[in-house]
Amino acid sequence: MFGKLIVVAALVAAGYWYWNGPYQAGGSQGNDLQLQENAKIMERCMRREESMNATMGMAGGGVSESDGGKLCAQEHGLTLRDGQWYKAGE
Numbered sequence: 001m002f003g004k005l006i007v008v009a010a011l012v013a014a015g016y017w018y019w020n021g022p023y024q025a026g027g028s029q030g031n032d033l034q035l036q037e038n039a040k041i042m043e044r045c046m047r048r049e050e051s052m053n054a055t056m057g058m059a060g061g062g063v064s065e066s067d068g069g070k071l072c073a074q075e076h077g078l079t080l081r082d083g084q085w086y087k088a089g090e
Contacts, residue, residue, distance in 0.1 A: 038085035038087070042072055042085050053068065
C-alpha cells in the first residue's frame with residue numbers, strides 16, 4: 001500500500017513538473033517562432049514590393065512604401081502590433 005502511494009506521488013510530482021516547465025515553455029517558444037516566421041514573410045514581401053516599385057518607377061508608376069507594407073500585410077493576413085507581425089485575429 002505504501003509503495004503504491006509513493007508511485008502515485010512520484011507520478012503527480014512528475015506531471016506537475018512537466019506541466020509547469022517544458023509544456024508551458026513549448027507554447028511560448030512556438031509563439032516566438034511564429035512571430036519570427038511572420039517577420040521573415042513580411043521582409044521578403046517588402047523586398048519584392050521594393051523591387052517591383054523600382055521597376056514601376058522607371059516606367060512612371062509605382063506604389064509608396066507604406067502602401068507596399070499594407071499590401072503585404074493584407075496579402076499574408078498579418079497585422080502590426082507592438083512592433084511584431086501577428087496573424088489577423090490573434
